[in-house]
Amino acid sequence: xxxxxxxxxxxxxxxxxxxxxxSGTLGVHREAASAADGQQREWFETLMRSWGFRVERDAIGNxxxxxxxxxxxxxxxxxxxxxxxxxAGRFDGAYGVLAAAFAAKRAIADAQTLSLQPTKNxxxxxxxxxxxxxxxxxxxxxxxxxxxxxxxxALKSRDSSGCTVREALDAxxxxxxFEALPVxxxxxIHVEQGRDMDEKGVTIGLVHAxxxxxxxxxxxxxxxxxxxxxxxxxxxxxxxxAAQMIVAAxxxxxLFKPGQLHTAVGEIQVYPNSPVVVxxxxxxxxxxxxxxxxxxxxxxxxxxxxxxxxCESTRTQMxxxxxxxxxxxxxxxxxxxxxxxVVEELGFTHDRVFTIAGHDSTNMKDIAPTVMLFVxxxxxxxxxxxxxxxxxxxxxxxxxLSEVAKRMLVGELALESREGGSQxxxx
Amino acid sequence: xxxxxxxxxxxxxxxxxxxxxxSGTLGVHREAASAADGQQREWFETLMRSWGFRVERDAIGNxxxxxxxxxxxxxxxxxxxxxxxxxAGRFDGAYGVLAAAFAAKRAIADAQTLSLQPTKNxxxxxxxxxxxxxxxxxxxxxxxxxxxxxxxxALKSRDSSGCTVREALDAxxxxxxFEALPVxxxxxIHVEQGRDMDEKGVTIGLVHAxxxxxxxxxxxxxxxxxxxxxxxxxxxxxxxxAAQMIVAAxxxxxLFKPGQLHTAVGEIQVYPNSPVVVxxxxxxxxxxxxxxxxxxxxxxxxxxxxxxxxCESTRTQMxxxxxxxxxxxxxxxxxxxxxxxVVEELGFTHDRVFTIAGHDSTNMKDIAPTVMLFVxxxxxxxxxxxxxxxxxxxxxxxxxLSEVAKRMLVGELALESREGGSQxxxx
Numbered sequence: 001x002x003x004x005x006x007x008x009x010x011x012x013x014x015x016x017x018x019x020x021x022x023s024g025t026l027g028v029h030r031e032a033a034s035a036a037d038g039q040q041r042e043w044f045e046t047l048m049r050s051w052g053f054r055v056e057r058d059a060i061g062n063x064x065x066x067x068x069x070x071x072x073x074x075x076x077x078x079x080x081x082x083x084x085x086x087x088a089g090r091f092d093g094a095y096g097v098l099a100a101a102f103a104a105k106r107a108i109a110d111a112q113t114l115s116l117q118p119t120k121n122x123x124x125x126x127x128x129x130x131x132x133x134x135x136x137x138x139x140x141x142x143x144x145x146x147x148x149x150x151x152x153x154a155l156k157s158r159d160s161s162g163c164t165v166r167e168a169l170d171a172x173x174x175x176x177x178f179e180a181l182p183v184x185x186x187x188x189i190h191v192e193q194g195r196d197m198d199e200k201g202v203t204i205g206l207v208h209a210x211x212x213x214x215x216x217x218x219x220x221x222x223x224x225x226x227x228x229x230x231x232x233x234x235x236x237x238x239x240x241x242a243a244q245m246i247v248a249a250x251x252x253x254x255l256f257k258p259g260q261l262h263t264a265v266g267e268i269q270v271y272p273n274s275p276v277v278v279x280x281x282x283x284x285x286x287x288x289x290x291x292x293x294x295x296x297x298x299x300x301x302x303x304x305x306x307x308x309x310x311c312e313s314t315r316t317q318m319x320x321x322x323x324x325x326x327x328x329x330x331x332x333x334x335x336x337x338x339x340x341x342v343v344e345e346l347g348f349t350h351d352r353v354f355t356i357a358g359h360d361s362t363n364m365k366d367i368a369p370t371v372m373l374f375v376x377x378x379x380x381x382x383x384x385x386x387x388x389x390x391x392x393x394x395x396x397x398x399x400x401l402s403e404v405a406k407r408m409l410v411g412e413l414a415l416e417s418r419e420g421g422s423q424x425x426x427x
Numbered sequence: 428x429x430x431x432x433x434x435x436x437x438x439x440x441x442x443x444x445x446x447x448x449x450s451g452t453l454g455v456h457r458e459a460a461s462a463a464d465g466q467q468r469e470w471f472e473t474l475m476r477s478w479g480f481r482v483e484r485d486a487i488g489n490x491x492x493x494x495x496x497x498x499x500x501x502x503x504x505x506x507x508x509x510x511x512x513x514x515a516g517r518f519d520g521a522y523g524v525l526a527a528a529f530a531a532k533r534a535i536a537d538a539q540t541l542s543l544q545p546t547k548n549x550x551x552x553x554x555x556x557x558x559x560x561x562x563x564x565x566x567x568x569x570x571x572x573x574x575x576x577x578x579x580x581a582l583k584s585r586d587s588s589g590c591t592v593r594e595a596l597d598a599x600x601x602x603x604x605f606e607a608l609p610v611x612x613x614x615x616i617h618v619e620q621g622r623d624m625d626e627k628g629v630t631i632g633l634v635h636a637x638x639x640x641x642x643x644x645x646x647x648x649x650x651x652x653x654x655x656x657x658x659x660x661x662x663x664x665x666x667x668x669a670a671q672m673i674v675a676a677x678x679x680x681x682l683f684k685p686g687q688l689h690t691a692v693g694e695i696q697v698y699p700n701s702p703v704v705v706x707x708x709x710x711x712x713x714x715x716x717x718x719x720x721x722x723x724x725x726x727x728x729x730x731x732x733x734x735x736x737x738c739e740s741t742r743t744q745m746x747x748x749x750x751x752x753x754x755x756x757x758x759x760x761x762x763x764x765x766x767x768x769v770v771e772e773l774g775f776t777h778d779r780v781f782t783i784a785g786h787d788s789t790n791m792k793d794i795a796p797t798v799m800l801f802v803x804x805x806x807x808x809x810x811x812x813x814x815x816x817x818x819x820x821x822x823x824x825x826x827x828l829s830e831v832a833k834r835m836l837v838g839e840l841a842l843e844s845r846e847g848g849s850q851x852x853x854x
Contacts, residue, residue, distance in 0.1 A: 086699035087651065133701040193656040213655070224514065226809035227691035228640070228716050229620040229783035232680050234807070239692060243673035250667050253659050264654035265666060266704045270695055272513035274560040275712045276784075277693045277810045285702045289655050356656035357703075380661070382653035383704045 006395045009102050012047065013394065016040060016082075016098055017090040027385025028090045032083040032129035032140075033061065033168035040082050041174060044097070044126060051105050053124070057176030060144040060154050061128035061169045064178060065101065067108055069118040069409075074182035076408040077368070078103060078401065079125030080190060080360060081141070085133045089387020091191045091377065093130055095394060099189050100124045103402040107409055118409035120184050127360045128169075134159045135168075137324075142360035146367050184414040185335075186364040189373040189401045191389050193357045195380030203396050205353035205374030206339045209330045210362055211262075212293040214300050216286040217322040218245065218307075222314065225278040235278050239270050241314040242282035248306045249286055252299050261299050262289045262356065283321065289356055293327045300325075329362065335371040338413050342403045348396055357382075369413040371404050373397065433822045436529050439474065440821065443467060443509075443525055444517040454812020455517045459510040459556035459567075460488065460595035467509050468601060471524070471553060478532050480551070484603030487571040487581050488555035488596045491605060492528065494535055496545040496836075501609035503835040504795075505530060505828065506552030507617055508568070508787060512560045516814020518618045518804065520557055522821060526616050527551045530829040534836055545836035547611050554787045555596075561586045562595075564751075569787035573794050611841040612762075613791040616800040616828045618816050620784045622807030630823050632780035632801030633766045636757040637789055638689075639720040641727050643713040644749040645672065645734075649741065652705040662705050666697050668741040669709035675733045676713055679726050688726050689716045689783065710748065716783055720754045727752075756789065762798040765840050769830045775823050784809075796840040798831050800824065 020028045020036030030036035041063055045055045048065035056064045066075070080096025101124050110116035127145075132138025135157040143149035155166040169175040192198070197205050222236035246265045253261045264287050271281040286303075290296040307318050336352065343350040353374055355362075361372045375397035378388045408414070447455040447463030457463035468490055472482045475492035483491045493502070507523025528551050537543035554572075559565025562584045570576035582593040596602040619625070624632050649663035673692045680688045691714050698708040713730075717723040734745050763779065770777040780801055782789075788799040802824035805815045835841070 085651075085701055085704055088704075131701075132703065133699070136702065138703065193653045195658070195661070211655075224512075224811040226620045226784055227693045227714055228638075228689060228785070229809060230689075230807065231622070231686070232689060233685065234622070235691075237677070237691065239695065240673060240677050243670035243692075246667060246670035247674055250664070258660065259658070262655060262657075262659060264662075264664065264705055265670075266654045266706060267700050267702050268666065268695065268697055272560070273694050274512055274558075274810075275563065275694050276559065276565065276714065277512050277515075278691055279693060280811075287654055287703065357653055358655070380657065382656060383701075384651040384707075 005102060005106060009098070009395065009398055010391060013098055016043065016094055019043065020084065022087055022385050025385035026090055026388060027087055028084050029087050030084045031086060031134040032131065033165065033172060033174065034134070037083055038172040038174065041126065044082065048101060048124065052108070056178035057174055058145070058178040059151055059175060060141050061174045062141040062145055063126040064181060065124040066121070067104065067123070068121045069111060070121060073119065073121050074184035075121045075123040076185055076405060077123045077125055077181065077183045078187045078405060079127060080188050081127045081130035083129055083131050085131050085383045087385055088383050089385065091387050091389050092193070092382060093190070095191060095389070096189045097124070097126050099398045099401050102398055103405045106402045107405050110406065116406055116409065119411045120409050120414065122405065122409060123181060130360055135165050139358055139360060139363055142363040146363045148363060183368045185369045185408045186361065187371040187401060187404050187408065188359060188361040189375065189397050190359055191377040191387070192374040193377060193380065193382035197351065197353065197374060197376040198378055198380060200351065201349060202351045202376060203348040203393060204343050204350040204400050206336050206343065206350060207331055207355045207372035207374060208336045208352045209328055209354055210358065211289045211291050211354055211356045212296045212326060212328040213287070213289045214296055214325040215323070216320060217283065218286055219281060219283045219319045219321050220316045221319065222278065222280050222316040224272065224280040227276050227278045230278060236315040237278045238282040238316055239279035241310050241316040241318070242268060242284050244310045244314065245284065245307060248310070249303060252302050255302070256295055256299070260290055260292060260295050263287065263299070291328060291354055331365050331372055332369050334413055335369055338407060339371045339373060339404060342407065343400060346399060346403060348400065373400055432529060432533060436525070436822065436825055437818055440525055443470065443521055446470065447511065449514055449812050452812035453517055453815060454514055455511050456514050457509070457511045458513060458561040459558065460592065460599060460601065461561070464510055465599040465601065468553065471509065475528060475551065479535070483605035484601055485572070485605045486578055486602060487568050488601045489568040489572055490553040491608060492551040493548070494531060494550070495548045496538060497548060500546065500548050501611035502548045502550040503612055503832060504550045504552055504608065504610045505614045505832060506554060507615050508554045508557035510556055510558050512558050512810045514812055515810050516812060518814050518816050519620070519809060520617070522618060522816070523616045524551070524553050526825045526828050529825055530832045533829045534832050537833065543833055543836065546838045547836050547841065549832065549836060550608060557787055562592050566785055566787060566790055569790040573790045575790060610795045612796045612835045613788065614798040614828060614831050614835065615786060615788040616802065616824050617786055618804040618814070619801040620804060620807065620809035624778065624780065624801060624803035625805055625807060627778065628776060629778045629803060630775040630820060631770050631777040631827050633763050633770065633777055634758055634782045634799035634801060635763045635779045636755055636781055637785065638716045638718050638781055638783045639723045639753060639755040640714070640716045641723055641752040642750070643747060644710065645713055646708060646710040646746045646748050647743045648746065649705065649707050649743040651699065651707040654703050654705045657705060663742040664705045665709040665743055666706035668737050668743040668745070669695060669711050671737045671741065672711065672734060675737070676730060679729050682729070683722055683726070687717055687719060687722050690714065690726070718755060718781055758792050758799055759796050761840055762796055765834060766798045766800060766831060769834060770827060773826060773830060775827065800827055
């Protein structure tokens with residue numbers, strides 16, 4: 001580890017963690033394009049400019065800090081996201097952005113002393129709206145960048161107050177015109193958001209695949225009625241139907257071995273949501289995840305079958321408003337192998353791990369060779385102000401990412417070495 | 428029936444029903460102190476002034492139209508409420524206010540021709556915020572008037588956007604300084620909000636008692652976590668706990684005979700209510716009603732016992748934020764007898780009926796002799812834009828209320844004839 005750089009990293013880390021800080025906790029509250037997000041973006045731009053980077057923003061508010069060694073060459077890109085869930089942890093995303101910034105700075109320093117001879121350029125990215133809490137969907141910035149989502153669809157997404165992404169970005173002056181960054185490879189580091197590495201004493205996780213996932217937006221439609229006087233048998237209670245589905249979605253996990261199926265409903269919207277009115281409409285976001293695509297399919301099938309009984313007994317209708325799924329999804333083995341080689345050289349304890357949570361790298365790996373790394377999170381607490389990763393693990397992760405960056409800069413894992421292309425493509 | 432007055436009533440009824448009209452339906456959307464409520468209050472004031480009434484508003488926005496036959500005498504008061512639930516029916520409340528206005532107008536006309544010789548004065552009231560959908564609690568205006576709720580507590584109640592009752596009333600100029608109306612008796616007419624009278628072909632319901640009720644505001648507290656990656660056994664899911672309670676509250680009705688227990692959860696608030704976050708907090712409004720106080724107590728006991736299992740299995744805590752109950756609650760028999768005498772004279776089909784829904788008369792009967800009347804509602808549809816009562820039933824109800832008012836004006840059922848007092852008292 002570079003001792004001075006490590007100290008400097010922890011100092012800047014403290015600075016960054018003050019934006020949107022939740023009083024009395026280690027946590028932060030800085031949803032995408034909020035005032036706190038605007039402040040941290042400005043801070044990040046100033047920092048990167050002071051280190052000699054050019055800062056650009058694209059049309060969906062992704063923030064890029066660019067440094068050229070060889071004008072015209074593609075970029076080694078590293079980063080993650082600064083936005084957070086409401087009252088959430090400071091590490092989730094922000095660690096990956098600041099670690100990428102310091103890793104890039106180290107590479108530049110090494111190039112200046114000629115101990116590194118890059119053949120690529122280097123860039124750091126803060127992806128816009130990874131969390132999807134204020135504006136849906138999540139992974140918005142990287143989805144637009146990788147051509148998986150239309151820019152216009154993203155810009156017109158609205159928060160609960162009716163404000164669009166376009167309006168929110170414009171209010172901060174964060175919508176730019178930067179286009180088409182040629183990427184030779186991508187790296188991201190993140191806290192694990194699970195307790196596996198923490199329990200096993202593993203410092204570096206080499207992410208080799210994402211869990212399979214299936215997400216539903218389900219709407220139950222019933223009929224508004226007086227909730228006191230209407231006969232029970234006359235009711236068509238949409239909230240009751242949604243509640244039965246929330247319970248069913250939890251109970252289905254007991255049909256599989258522990259760790260084989262995670263399910264949750266985190267969000268519900270009810271109309272009219274009034275004290276003496278049977279709800280006419282209840283919309284839930286249902287999320288199922290499994291390391292096994294087969295388990296996932298079985299669980300989805302059971303819930304869909306079960307929903308017919310729910311609708312029959314509550315006399316409601318269910319509509320699938322949106323549905324999105326992916327199979328168990330590997331990262332490139334070349335990327336895992338590069339990380340494996342680096343971690344063995346550096347001597348950190350390590351393991352091949354799944355990611356259950358989605359990351360911007362899940363998008364990026366589909367257009368560029370990618371390395372995805374984890375550092376441990378104490379007790380796996382995530383999306384909670386009590387999220388915590390020890391300093392030594394933060395610094396180990398920074399060393400790891402720095403070394404991966406340098407290998408990429410000299411041409412390891414570059415896209416053209418595999419197939420000759422370097423432009424983002426739509427999968 | 429007074430033919431011309433009936434026509435005039437239906438014309439004014441159409442006018443009133445245009446305020447907050449929900450396009451393409453018969454329904455209205457005019458929550459307390461909304462813009463639509465302000466418009467209909469202005470319309471009502473203009474109408475009453477044009478008929479020679481003095482219009483006053485008290486400190487909680489109750490709107491009174493007063494007509495004196497004998498200055499210094501107490502008032503026969505009649506009315507209901509103009510506010511509605513979101514996207515609700517036009518009849519609920521508003522019918523009772525306009526019927527009271529026309530009944531009072533008829534009484535004045537009869538007094539002018541000397542066919543009626545009132546010994547009391549007469550007033551019509553539009554109670555503020557009966558519904559409680561925008562500002563909690565319901566029955567706000569009549570609760571403050573009858574001393575059951577402190578004025579200051581009512582004025583600081585906030586809607587979901589943070590606006591207080593005080594601010595909302597002031598924005599409309601609807602907070603006044605009128606005080607202490609001496610009431611000799613009270614009458615209210617309302618649509619049934621059930622399908623019993625409609626099915627039996629009953630035109631006039633003589634309300635003799637309210638169902639017992641028990642209302643809870645329950646909060647489940649868990650822990651924010653990543654809803655994808657957190658192990659199922661680590662979760663403390665407040666929304667899951669709330670969903671289990673919603674299901675339990677429905678299922679408990681099956682332990683009793685049909686019609687013996689009504690339960691519902693109409694409102695839920697979840698934090699952070701974000702797609703990838705296990706909820707840390709979920710608050711529900713639970714409503715149980717029964718014609719039997721004993722059944723109600725058994726049901727409440729079962730749910731409270733059941734909540735311990737819910738909390739244990741979900742590893743959450745439940746707090747009772749607010750709780751409010753009343754036993755089966757009779758209207759004065761003298762009031763029912765007066766209504767019975769009138770309905771037999773007029774020759775309408777009639778029946779003694781319970782009210783399951785709460786009404787402002789539920790408050791008023793505790794400070795003054797009260798007559799509560801129902802007209803049928805087709806299929807009992809309530810708190811729904813499809814709520815409907817036939818013109819002939821509206822007019823029959825108006826005739827009924829008019830005759831009750833005249834009887835009250837000549838001294839039948841007057842408070843001082845029972846116990847000598849005429850000032851509101853706190854129960």
